[in-house]
Amino acid sequence: MLKKNKRPVFLELTRIRQPISALISIAHRIAGIVLFLALPFAIYLLDLSLGSQQGYDRVQAILSHGSAKLAVILILWALAHHVFAGLRVLLIDIGVGVEREEARRTAWVIAIGSVVALVMMAGIVLW
Amino acid sequence: MARAHGLRAWLIQRLSAAYMILYLLFFLLSLIARTPHGFEGWRGFMTAPLMSAATFLLFLLLLIHAWVGMRDVVMDYMHAFKLRFTVLTLIAGGLIAMGAWVLQILVRTA
Numbered sequence: 072m073l074k075k076n077k078r079p080v081f082l083e084l085t086r087i088r089q090p091i092s093a094l095i096s097i098a099h100r101i102a103g104i105v106l107f108l109a110l111p112f113a114i115y116l117l118d119l120s121l122g123s124q125q126g127y128d129r130v131q132a133i134l135s136h137g138s139a140k141l142a143v144i145l146i147l148w149a150l151a152h153h154v155f156a157g158l159r160v161l162l163i164d165i166g167v168g169v170e171r172e173e174a175r176r177t178a179w180v181i182a183i184g185s186v187v188a189l190v191m192m193a194g195i196v197l198w
Numbered sequence: 199m200a201r202a203h204g205l206r207a208w209l210i211q212r213l214s215a216a217y218m219i220l221y222l223l224f225f226l227l228s229l230i231a232r233t234p235h236g237f238e239g240w241r242g243f244m245t246a247p248l249m250s251a252a253t254f255l256l257f258l259l260l261l262i263h264a265w266v267g268m269r270d271v272v273m274d275y276m277h278a279f280k281l282r283f284t285v286l287t288l289i290a291g292g293l294i295a296m297g298a299w300v301l302q303i304l305v306r307t308a
Contacts, residue, residue, distance in 0.1 A: 103267050114299055121244060121307045127237035154222065157215050164212060
């Protein structure tokens, strides 16, 4: 353990200007939690859809509800974001895009890609 | 299973992520190439031997990936021992139950 440190600790997250890579990282974590919470519902739908014709019809009925569509869009968005941000981490681990400027650029690509994905998901689900 | 910590947890997370990305690509391309229609089509699509095995491996790795990830989140924010222990136990129990559920679905439809 370090000796008693009298220096003030100033770590108010809301007052520190976070770089884009930090925001992407936080969003990656939030998306992961969302996906974990969505998992039992996804397995439930898979179970129903593969069980019987009635179950399959039931899934279609459930997914045609407005609120379910909204949930599906949000979950697919979380999935897209988590996969893109995860791919970025994998690339950084093998030495691609490690430098700060480049890492920030790829973080922006993911931020924009995530919005594009949201629009696409919404388009596919609502259409 | 061996405890997931340090370098091993890091490696598990990366390898499972790589597999899941490949599965996702394979799944989407198959959906586009041979779009299944109706219940029978969907069932046939998911129960083809290759797809069935790939899906089983997907869920196995997904649940391990979720464990490593959620464990990191809990360790970062929950410091009281009792709370941390309870939440981690609930998460582990939930993941094991989901694993059994998926296995049952895949075996039943195979």
